[in-house]
Amino acid sequence: MADAAIRQPKTETSLKVDLNRLLRPRSIAIVGAQPERDTIGGGVLSNLELFGFAGDIHLVSRSRDQINGRPCVKNIADLPRGVDVLVLIVPQAAIRDSVLAAIERQIGAIVIYSSGFAEAGEDGRRQQDELAELCRNAGVALLGPNCMGYTNYIDGVPLTFEPLDLRDAGSGKRVAIVAQSGATAANMRFAMHGRGVDVSFVIATGNEAVLSAEDLIDYLIDDQGNAVIGVYVEQIRNPQRFLSVARRARQNGIPIVMLHAGSSEKGREAAQSHTGALAGDYSVMRTMAVAEAVALVQTTDELFDTLAILVRFPAPKPGKTGVVTNSGAIRGLCFDFSETVGLALAPLSPSLSEALHKLVPPYVQVDNPFDIGTQGFANPSIFGTSTSALLADPDIGMVLLSHAGGSPKMQVKKADFILPVYQTAEKPVILNIIGDDYPLAPDFMAMVRDSGIPFFRSPERAMRAMAIVADYAQALSRAAAISDHASVTIDMPRSGVVPEYRGKQMLNDLGIAIPRGRLVRTIEEAVMVANNIGYPVVIKAQAAELAHKSDAGGVIVNLRDENALRSAWATLHANVAKVKPGNGLDGVLVEEMAAAGLEMVVGARRDPQWGPVVLVGLGGVWIEALKDVRLLPAGIAKDHVVADIGKLKAARLLGAFRGSPPRDVEAVAEVVVKLGAFMLANPDVVEVDINPLMVGAEGSGVVALDALFVIDDKIAASGSFKASE
Numbered sequence: 001m002a003d004a005a006i007r008q009p010k011t012e013t014s015l016k017v018d019l020n021r022l023l024r025p026r027s028i029a030i031v032g033a034q035p036e037r038d039t040i041g042g043g044v045l046s047n048l049e050l051f052g053f054a055g056d057i058h059l060v061s062r063s064r065d066q067i068n069g070r071p072c073v074k075n076i077a078d079l080p081r082g083v084d085v086l087v088l089i090v091p092q093a094a095i096r097d098s099v100l101a102a103i104e105r106q107i108g109a110i111v112i113y114s115s116g117f118a119e120a121g122e123d124g125r126r127q128q129d130e131l132a133e134l135c136r137n138a139g140v141a142l143l144g145p146n147c148m149g150y151t152n153y154i155d156g157v158p159l160t161f162e163p164l165d166l167r168d169a170g171s172g173k174r175v176a177i178v179a180q181s182g183a184t185a186a187n188m189r190f191a192m193h194g195r196g197v198d199v200s201f202v203i204a205t206g207n208e209a210v211l212s213a214e215d216l217i218d219y220l221i222d223d224q225g226n227a228v229i230g231v232y233v234e235q236i237r238n239p240q241r242f243l244s245v246a247r248r249a250r251q252n253g254i255p256i257v258m259l260h261a262g263s264s265e266k267g268r269e270a271a272q273s274h275t276g277a278l279a280g281d282y283s284v285m286r287t288m289a290v291a292e293a294v295a296l297v298q299t300t301d302e303l304f305d306t307l308a309i310l311v312r313f314p315a316p317k318p319g320k321t322g323v324v325t326n327s328g329a330i331r332g333l334c335f336d337f338s339e340t341v342g343l344a345l346a347p348l349s350p351s352l353s354e355a356l357h358k359l360v361p362p363y364v365q366v367d368n369p370f371d372i373g374t375q376g377f378a379n380p381s382i383f384g385t386s387t388s389a390l391l392a393d394p395d396i397g398m399v400l401l402s403h404a405g406g407s408p409k410m411q412v413k414k415a416d417f418i419l420p421v422y423q424t425a426e427k428p429v430i431l432n433i434i435g436d437d438y439p440l441a442p443d444f445m446a447m448v449r450d451s452g453i454p455f456f457r458s459p460e461r462a463m464r465a466m467a468i469v470a471d472y473a474q475a476l477s478r479a480a481a482i483s484d485h486a487s488v489t490i491d492m493p494r495s496g497v498v499p500e501y502r503g504k505q506m507l508n509d510l511g512i513a514i515p516r517g518r519l520v521r522t523i524e525e526a527v528m529v530a531n532n533i534g535y536p537v538v539i540k541a542q543a544a545e546l547a548h549k550s551d552a553g554g555v556i557v558n559l560r561d562e563n564a565l566r567s568a569w570a571t572l573h574a575n576v577a578k579v580k581p582g583n584g585l586d587g588v589l590v591e592e593m594a595a596a597g598l599e600m601v602v603g604a605r606r607d608p609q610w611g612p613v614v615l616v617g618l619g620g621v622w623i624e625a626l627k628d629v630r631l632l633p634a635g636i637a638k639d640h641v642v643a644d645i646g647k648l649k650a651a652r653l654l655g656a657f658r659g660s661p662p663r664d665v666e667a668v669a670e671v672v673v674k675l676g677a678f679m680l681a682n683p684d685v686v687e688v689d690i691n692p693l694m695v696g697a698e699g700s701g702v703v704a705l706d707a708l709f710v711i712d713d714k715i716a717a718s719g720s721f722k723a724s725e
Contacts, residue, residue, distance in 0.1 A: 017141040017210075019219045021108030023201065024155055025084035029058040029107070031076060031098060032089030035067045040113060041089045043161035044149075045070075050166055051156035058083060076101035085109040087149070087159060092116035095145070099131055103138040110135065111159055112144035118207050119146055132209040140210075147206025148182030151189075154200050154225075162186060170198030172452070173227035175311050176220040177202045178213050184232045184300075191304040192230075196449040197311055200226055212237040214245045217256065221249045228310040230303060231258040236285065239609040246292035250479055255310045255472060257295045259303045260285060283631050284607045291633035293479045295472040305465035306472075309454045313428040316473040319397020320346035321466060322390035323369035324383070326376055326403050330434065330459055331369040334402065337460050343467040345369070346396045355389040369402075376406075376414070384417035391427055397473060398428035398466060402459040405433040408441030415447040422453045430466060432456040478640050489681055495711050497544045501589045503707035507690070510674050513703045517591030523569045527562055529590040536560045539568055540589040541576045552579040558593060594703050598653055598663050599692035602671045604634065604679045606686050612679035616641070616672050618650045619692040634676035641669035654695075661697040668695055668702055686710040 028048065034041035045067065048057060058079055061072040073079060076086070076098060086107045088098050092114045102110055117128035128145065135142040143149065149160035153169035162182075175192050179185035182204035189202045200223065203216050213233050218241075220226050229249065236242045249256050263282045286296055295310070297303045310316075321343055323334050338345050348356070348368050356366045359382055360375055370390070375382050383401070390399045401418060405411050411433070422429040431453050433440060448455050456462035490509040493502065504514040516533045519542060520526045530537045541554030549555050553575025556568040569588070576585065601619030606612045614636070617629030630644045645651065645665055654663045671693060679685060689708040696702065 017139050018108060019141055019211075019215070021084040022111075022141040022143060022211075023150065023152055023157070023203075023219065025055060025109070025157060027056040027058065027083045028053070028085050028087065028157075028159070029060060029076075029079050029083045030087045030089065031060040032087075033059040033061050033064075033067050033072065035064075037163075040161040043163065044087055044089070044159065047151075047158035047160065047164050050164065051158050053156055053158075055084075076105060079105050079107075081106045083107050085111065085159065087111045087113075089113060089161075096127065096131065096134075099134055099140075099142075103134065103140060107140065109141035109143070111147070111149050112142065112206075113147060113149065113161065114144075115146040117145045117209070128207060128209050135210050142210035143203075144206040145209060148185065148204040150201060150203040152201055153198075160202075160204070165193075167193070167199075169200045169225075172198055173311055173314070174198040174200040174225055175307050176200045176223075176226040176229045177231075178205065178216045178220070178229065179203070179232035180205050180208065180213060180234050181232055182206070187300065188230050188232070188303065188307075191300075192307065195304075195308050195455070196452065197308060208237055214238055214242040217242075217249065218245045221245070221252050221254050224252070224254075226254055227312075227314045228255045228257060228307055230307045231256055232261075232303070233258065234261045236260070239285070239288070239607075240611070243288060243292055243610075246289065246294050247479075250293045250476065253315055255293075255295055255314050257297060257303060257306045257310060257468075258289065259297050259300065260289075263298065281607070284605070284610045284613050287613050287631040287633055288610045290471075290475050291479065291636075293472060293475040295468055295475075297468055301461060302465060302468060305454075305456070305461060306468045309428055309430060309465055309469050310472070312452055312454060313398075313469075315476075316428055316469055317397050318470075318473045318477050319395055319427070320344040321463075321470065322346055322393065322396045322399045324372065324386045324390065324399065324401050324403075325369050326372050326374070327434075328371055328373070330402050330404075331367075331371045334369045334400075334459060334463070337463055341464050341467040343463050343470060346393065349393060349395060352389060352393045352396075355392075356386065359386055359389070376410070380410070380413040381417050383414050384421045387418060387421045387429065391421070391425055391429070396427070397470060398430065399425075400430045400432065400459070400462055400466060402432040402434070402462070405435055405440055405444075408444065411441045411444035412447070415444055415451075419447060419451045419453065422451060428454070428466070428469060430454045430456065430462050432459050432462045434458065478637070490678075492682075492685075492709070493711055495684075498707075498709035498711060499542045499544050499546075499586055500540060500549070500707055501542050501586070503709045504704065506709060507704050507707050510678055512671055512674060512690075513701055514707075515591040515594055515703055515705065517589055519587040519589050521587045523566060526565060526569060526588060526590050530559070530562070530565055533590075533592045536593040537565065538591050538593055539565070539572055540591070541572055542586045542589050543580070543584075544586075545580065546576070546585075552576055594694045594705055595696065597694040597696045597703075598660075600668060600695050600702075601629070601689070601691040602668065602675060602693050603690060604675050604685075604688040606679060606683070612676070614672050614676045614679070616645060616668065617648060618653075632672065632676070634679045636673070636676060638666075638669045638673050641672045642666065645669065663695045664698050664701055665695075666698075668693065671702060671704075684711055686712050 032041045033045055036042040037046045059067055059070050059072040064072050086102045116124055118125040151158040151160055158164050177188045185202050185204040192199050205213055220229055325331050345368055372382050390396050436457055492506055501519045508514050518529050536558050538557040541549055556572055559565045559568050599619040601617055603615045612634040614632045614634055615629050628649045654665055656662050687710040690704045692705050694703045694705050
């Protein structure tokens, strides 16, 4: 074990506590220590003794004078001043007094396993908040309550009561683990150790009264021995801090792989817009986290598998995938499954095709996946040469080797030629031997484990993790293009729902095209405007209370002459009077009928915690029926918007389709960019909805046919979100 006295430079969180005293302590006190290994107090002491903790251990027990030959004191007040970390194993009712006593003894950090706090109801939450305030004011690093503690494998500090095997952190690249669930933290540790992956820290944060996941991640990214950080959370307490920490991790070259529970929960109810309804909490979190190149996974298998790849290859480059197999069935299934998981297979370049043709007889079909068939029996070196050929192609970002294992002798031959290529590879190389749990040759498995090559027993599981790694590589390249600042400001109302006519003027000021027209208050004004712009026209009732005018009969379209306009004027006012009796309108918007095109939606929402996101997708009535939208971070570059629009399920409609010309996707992307810049610069704007945005033929632009803005000047005044963050 490394000497516990060897410390990192002092690292502080935004809470101004020294996490070294918690995670790399020189001295530990256990309150509630016991001799029995199967008790919580005994489990902590047993783990410390097993790992040979090199610092001072102080025991507090009211009933014992000594435990395992170590003297005990009766109270926290009897401890020496300045102990680094105190482990509290006392009833929930005694926690507050124990914390006060620890603060008086100038203890630097506290670990609380006890439950019965915020997870137990409002009274427990109140008690937890009180503990948090006490510790924050005293500068005490509190881990928990309701947690399983942590294990520091670097220094041999196991401050957890779960049974542990004696291990160290190894000498290579490591995974660091942070989880709000103690059981999940343990499962992540089991998975990594089971694959032969070294682990530096396993930290279970529990209720996070003081220290949250982002605080621990921030600490861990300063250690370049951590190749990747695995995270499980159910709630990110401080989203803006998390994004800042994720940005720093990206800049330090340390991936964060995160499983965030809650994707199936209904998003927060949105008061006004389609955008708000579709941009729920989880979707916003995902958008903002991916924008900072956090690798998000959806299952524990994906979490374990992605960590196993990124710990060996933490800096993947964007590119498509190459596959080598010795099975025609695997080749066909890889075609299918790559499409299912969104893992792009690389087409063969002329030079790569030529290189692969040289490896096989003329009758062998050369493609990607590259099926070597039975060539490996006569020429086992092909397992390595084919891998090298794929890795040399600049368009290929990673390679999957998916094989039937063969005899024990053949398994070892495969390893003899594959592993030297893997060990010098700068791109991810992933090995899969099919057969599920069927045992493989011990010599082969020892070679695989010692080499560290990411190893799987099914191609599907490997490819799902590879798709996440490919997305992560793409996110890394995109993150640098995100703009943190903007200066787009326009005149706008102070607060409330903005009527369409004013919203459209705001869009016009932003350089987004709107139909010709004007607000009128009398039928004679309406006729004059219609004559000026030309028939056919549309009329729309205008009032802040009519956010959805069509539902109230407040929109009448395709009026082709004056008589139709006069009749529609009367109908519109009668319709609105039924839903808005006695309340006058601001007026009626008379506009030209837009040329036919494809209806899309572009909108934006400011999440009170995560900040602004922009939405683009199929619009009109289809937005509610199909929910075919992409959520993007404000500040995203135009070329990336174009790429995301191409990922819509309805993307085919944007190209030449059944006689319709290709649509002006570039113009749609420009609207997304302008709206994102506007949201960054105006923190009092809550929501924007442009639906429909009529998209013309390529080169002819777009026109915003409806606009909804929701503004709350209290947001900007409170500083709950700042555009510069």
